Amino acid sequence: MISSKKVINELIQENNNLLKSFLPDSNYSFNLESIKNFKKFQTVIVIGMGGSILGAKAIYSFLKYKIKKEFVFINDLDQGLLKKIKKEYSLSKSLFLVVSKSGNTNETIVNLSYFKSFLKKSNTIVVAENKNNFLSSFARNKGFSFIKHNPFIGGRYSVFSEVGMLPAYLMGLKPENFKKNLNKLINNRSFLSNSIKQISKLNIKKSKTLIFFNYVPELNDFLFWSQQLLAESLGKNQKGFIPVISNAPKDHHSLLQLYLDGPKDKIFYVFSSKEQKSMKIDSNFFGEKMKHLNKKKYHDIKLSQKNAFIEILKEKKIPFREIIVKKFNEDTIGKLFFSFIFETIVLAKMMKVNPFDQPAVEKVKILTKNFLNSKKF
Numbered sequence: 001m002i003s004s005k006k007v008i009n010e011l012i013q014e015n016n017n018l019l020k021s022f023l024p025d026s027n028y029s030f031n032l033e034s035i036k037n038f039k040k041f042q043t044v045i046v047i048g049m050g051g052s053i054l055g056a057k058a059i060y061s062f063l064k065y066k067i068k069k070e071f072v073f074i075n076d077l078d079q080g081l082l083k084k085i086k087k088e089y090s091l092s093k094s095l096f097l098v099v100s101k102s103g104n105t106n107e108t109i110v111n112l113s114y115f116k117s118f119l120k121k122s123n124t125i126v127v128a129e130n131k132n133n134f135l136s137s138f139a140r141n142k143g144f145s146f147i148k149h150n151p152f153i154g155g156r157y158s159v160f161s162e163v164g165m166l167p168a169y170l171m172g173l174k175p176e177n178f179k180k181n182l183n184k185l186i187n188n189r190s191f192l193s194n195s196i197k198q199i200s201k202l203n204i205k206k207s208k209t210l211i212f213f214n215y216v217p218e219l220n221d222f223l224f225w226s227q228q229l230l231a232e233s234l235g236k237n238q239k240g241f242i243p244v245i246s247n248a249p250k251d252h253h254s255l256l257q258l259y260l261d262g263p264k265d266k267i268f269y270v271f272s273s274k275e276q277k278s279m280k281i282d283s284n285f286f287g288e289k290m291k292h293l294n295k296k297k298y299h300d301i302k303l304s305q306k307n308a309f310i311e312i313l314k315e316k317k318i319p320f321r322e323i324i325v326k327k328f329n330e331d332t333i334g335k336l337f338f339s340f341i342f343e344t345i346v347l348a349k350m351m352k353v354n355p356f357d358q359p360a361v362e363k364v365k366i367l368t369k370n371f372l373n374s375k376k377f
Helices: 004-021 034-039 055-064 079-088 106-114 134-142 161-172 176-178 182-185 189-200 217-234 256-263 288-293 298-315 330-351 359-374
Strands: 043-047 072-076 096-100 126-127 145-148 207-212 242-247 268-271 322-323
Touching: 004 322, 034 161, 034 189, 043 106, 043 161, 055 072, 055 161, 055 217, 072 079, 079 106, 096 161, 096 256, 106 134, 106 359, 126 134, 126 161, 134 242, 161 176, 176 330, 182 189, 182 330, 207 217, 217 242, 217 256, 217 268, 217 330, 256 298, 268 298, 298 322
Parallel strands: 043 072, 043 096, 096 126, 126 145, 207 242, 207 268, 268 322
Antiparallel strands: none
């Protein structure tokens, strides 16, 4: 079994900038004082693709209960969404945050162009590499606030850098709270070794699909972030598995039959939470036939369904891990980000693939540009 010490040492050699981003005292390319004025905006339009936006969106969804502002995320070429945003929001009073590592992402630039008449020096922040690219030139020519994207940290690994922590700051959260215990985890050999042990039990060589079976709605966007992390980092050289997000209990009534009685080529990550503020069910509504619902809460139903699902997984000897969210705070989501990044790198080592590149993605980008230039659609 691969050792945690070896993984950390190799990470220091291969991508020390990524490791540094986990630390509470890591430096950002933005100064909190210089962007203080942007905190006044109550609506923030975030434009980006993939790793440039998914981490921030995961933070917002997980901690939305304590965030007093509205964040709108644009991470697709969705004309209906653009029109809806233009119609429903006061864009002249909104902040625009644009993120692209390369500074040349087609979708990000096209979506930004839709709002060009609303962009001002006082309401626009651009995050991109400090190189000769479209967005860095555009920001400087227009006098917009420009924040340098760390060139050594790839998009899907960038949540602890400016890409994730700047939006968190604008949400009214403290970046250091996401990282306050990460140093302990990095130096906790027992925790890291246990993570490796858990991965080793999952029989990754025979599995084709990793299913995130999720009973926690607040985690949905975190799982979209995780989906990209695993797919782009591991899907190489005819290796890897397909990460699928499945929401429960909805999918108890659609996909569960296939999951439990179909091909045994799957791994399950089952996500649940400790009870938060759960609504009570109206006990006066039920007769004798449904008396098992009397005096129960919504959370009780989900918990019972989760327990039943896990019981069958055990019975059928289907590999799974259970992840229970105990608290909804910055520390929890920070630990989840770190754990998934660490375990993805471990999996890459086990599968003997490079977790930091995405050659097929880059090839499609080049061919897309060629098609657009040739006008052969």
